[in-house]
Amino acid sequence: MKxxxxxxxxxxxxxxxxxxxxxxxxxxxxxVASFRKGQITGKHDYxxxxxxxxxxxxxxxxxxxxxxxxKAPEVVRLNEKAVSVVKKMFEKGKPVASxxxxxxxxxxxxxxxxxxxxxxxxxxxxxxxxxxEYLDEEVVVDGNWVSSRHxxxxxxxxxxxxxxxx
Numbered sequence: 001m002k003x004x005x006x007x008x009x010x011x012x013x014x015x016x017x018x019x020x021x022x023x024x025x026x027x028x029x030x031x032v033a034s035f036r037k038g039q040i041t042g043k044h045d046y047x048x049x050x051x052x053x054x055x056x057x058x059x060x061x062x063x064x065x066x067x068x069x070x071k072a073p074e075v076v077r078l079n080e081k082a083v084s085v086v087k088k089m090f091e092k093g094k095p096v097a098s099x100x101x102x103x104x105x106x107x108x109x110x111x112x113x114x115x116x117x118x119x120x121x122x123x124x125x126x127x128x129x130x131x132x133e134y135l136d137e138e139v140v141v142d143g144n145w146v147s148s149r150h151x152x153x154x155x156x157x158x159x160x161x162x163x164x165x166x
Contacts, residue, residue, distance in 0.1 A: 001063040012070030013042035069100020077108040117147035
């Protein structure tokens with residue numbers, strides 16, 4: 001499967017790098033999209049190669065989506081093309097994994113009404129205001145959406161997302 005990651009500078013390093021390698025271990029092709037090609041740098045100075053700009057992404061070319069957290073989702077959600085990609089993939093029922101602040105992009109895409117999920121507690125009210133039921137659990141699976149709260153939940157998050165991709 002082809003898995004797309006959407007992120008930008010300021011991502012939470014573990015929340016992007018761990019699933020990137022975990023999904024490669026499972027045999028999936030992974031691609032990172034951001035505002036510009038080159039590299040993006042996480043909060044703890046780890047860098048990741050960017051394969052595509054948001055404008056270059058055709059959501060029909062990807063089977064699944066990962067939205068890491070950190071500070072990056074705050075700016076990614078301001079890019080109309082990135083939000084459009086998320087909306088299209090989510091509504092097509094493609095598997096979507098979000099963690100920490102990652103659901104901010106789903107909120108901007110307007111796809112969480114009636115869904116159950118989790119996130120970092122500081123955006124709990126944002127999820128609720130977007131129509132989602134917030135659950136304070138290490139991982140929540142609701143149809144095509146797998147969500148977790150923070151880096152301490154990475155093992156459960158990727159375990160459930162990998163199951164969804166099989």
